[in-house]
Amino acid sequence: MTASTVDRARPYMAALAEELSAAGTIRSRRWDDAFSSVPRHLFVPRWYEQETDERGIAVWRERRAADDLAAAYRDTTLVTALDPATVEQVDDTAWTGIPTSSSTLPSLMAGMLEDLAVEDRYRVLEIGTGTGYNSALLSYRLGEHLVYSVDVDPALVETARQRLAEAGYVPRLAVGDGSHGHPAECTFDRIIATCSVPAIPEAWLGQSRPGTVVLTDVDLGIEGGLVRLTVDSKWRALGHFTTTGGRFMAARTDATTYAAPQWPERAPIAATRPTTVTAADIRANYPFRLLLAFHLPGAQLVYHVDDAGAMALQLQRPDGSWARAPLSADGPATVTYGGAPGLWREVEAAWRWWNDTGRPAQDRFGYSREADGSAYVWHVPDGTRWDLPSA
Numbered sequence: 074m075t076a077s078t079v080d081r082a083r084p085y086m087a088a089l090a091e092e093l094s095a096a097g098t099i100r101s102r103r104w105d106d107a108f109s110s111v112p113r114h115l116f117v118p119r120w121y122e123q124e125t126d127e128r129g130i131a132v133w134r135e136r137r138a139a140d141d142l143a144a145a146y147r148d149t150t151l152v153t154a155l156d157p158a159t160v161e162q163v164d165d166t167a168w169t170g171i172p173t174s175s176s177t178l179p180s181l182m183a184g185m186l187e188d189l190a191v192e193d194r195y196r197v198l199e200i201g202t203g204t205g206y207n208s209a210l211l212s213y214r215l216g217e218h219l220v221y222s223v224d225v226d227p228a229l230v231e232t233a234r235q236r237l238a239e240a241g242y243v244p245r246l247a248v249g250d251g252s253h254g255h256p257a258e259c260t261f262d263r264i265i266a267t268c269s270v271p272a273i274p275e276a277w278l279g280q281s282r283p284g285t286v287v288l289t290d291v292d293l294g295i296e297g298g299l300v301r302l303t304v305d306s307k308w309r310a311l312g313h314f315t316t317t318g319g320r321f322m323a324a325r326t327d328a329t330t331y332a333a334p335q336w337p338e339r340a341p342i343a344a345t346r347p348t349t350v351t352a353a354d355i356r357a358n359y360p361f362r363l364l365l366a367f368h369l370p371g372a373q374l375v376y377h378v379d380d381a382g383a384m385a386l387q388l389q390r391p392d393g394s395w396a397r398a399p400l401s402a403d404g405p406a407t408v409t410y411g412g413a414p415g416l417w418r419e420v421e422a423a424w425r426w427w428n429d430t431g432r433p434a435q436d437r438f439g440y441s442r443e444a445d446g447s448a449y450v451w452h453v454p455d456g457t458r459w460d461l462p463s464a
């Protein structure tokens with residue numbers, strides 16, 4: 074890309090910043106300036122867009138900023154890498170596969186950068202360099218010497234390094250598993266992760282000072298969400314789920330591949346019975362799914378398709394027990410389950426509690442990571458508490 078493509082992109086950069094400001098996700102002049110000044114297409118010259126092919130299969134179609142510059146400045150996530158262990162080429166420009174990197178939805182990036190509340194001279198660590206676009210925004214705002222970023226995929230880091238240099242920034246990039254922090258021996262005023270972690274890693278606290286803010290997506294199984302935590306003098310990280318909603322791809326230990334999930338054999342069907350909670354209730358209410366994750370640690374929520382093609386939302390536990398509710402809403406609500414019958418009773422109890430408590434949103438829940446690695450969440454107004462499994 075040449076200087077003239079940056080000039081051509083300026084109206085799109087300005088329009089994106091204006092759109093994010095109008096939507097309230099950019100809330101300050103400093104981040105408005107950053108989004109108006111850092112060219113996203115330099116970091117995302119090509120990406121994959123999901124489409125459904127003529128056989129009804131969802132594929133990733135390659136797109137190029139050189140063909141459609143405006144598309145690089147839409148408020149959409151742009152997938153930039155696919156897991157080579159799952160990838161299959163469908164035609165000249167389309168593949169199937171699991172995404173392993175992307176340029177995050179700009180409105181989510183803006184919301185998180187605002188929530189991070191950086192100040193001049195703050196040193197920031199980003200986990201998940203990806204394309205380098207977020208590092209570039211941070212470098213614009215703070216100065217490249219205060220921006221550190223780590224990604225587990227060496228190829229992504231190398232490409233990001235080149236593109237950042239092309240855009241005029243040389244932040245400190247490193248290759249590695251970001252749950253071990255950054256190899257630089259320093260502490261950070263802010264830590265922002267753009268991949269999800271199951272719990273706050275010890276190393277992040279090791280690179281914090283009292284007052285450091287950690288902003289990350291915690292993945293609690295059934296659901297997860299963004300938490301904004303402040304490290305205190307006892308090395309606890311304490312805070313709450315943010316009103317900025319968003320989920321990220323999981324942190325992995327391999328550079329390019331996700332380990333396939335292992336589930337034990339499912340228990341045989343036990344019974345079908347009427348229920349008070351439908352699949353639609355679970356699908357439509359994000360804070361309720363988060364509450365379910367507090368109630369049912371280790372459980373997963375997946376889609377299930379039976380032999381006749383009927384779809385259901387299925388909860389499953391590592392002990393092989395499961396319970397599923399049909400997606401179609403015909404007739405009275407039912408649940409079908411196998412293994413221990415208590416799983417869906419927990420769902421019904423959580424649904425009752427959530428409704429009786431006035432359907433609290435996610436930011437009504439606190440999150441604490443204690444110095445010994447244990448963690449818990451609580452309902453802020455009344456202190457009802459759920460302990461989370463240790464990392």
Ligand SMILES: C[S@@+](CC[C@H](N)C(=O)[O-])C[C@H]1O[C@@H](n2cnc3c(N)ncnc32)[C@H](O)[C@@H]1O
Binds near residue numbers: 229
């Ligand atoms: C949503 S992308 C990051 C987007 C990036 N901030 C940007 O502006 O383009 C998530 C990134 O997390 C990286 N990642 C996954 N597991 C990781 C780990 N354990 N440590 C560091 N990075 C990891 C992925 O390789 C991927 O590039």
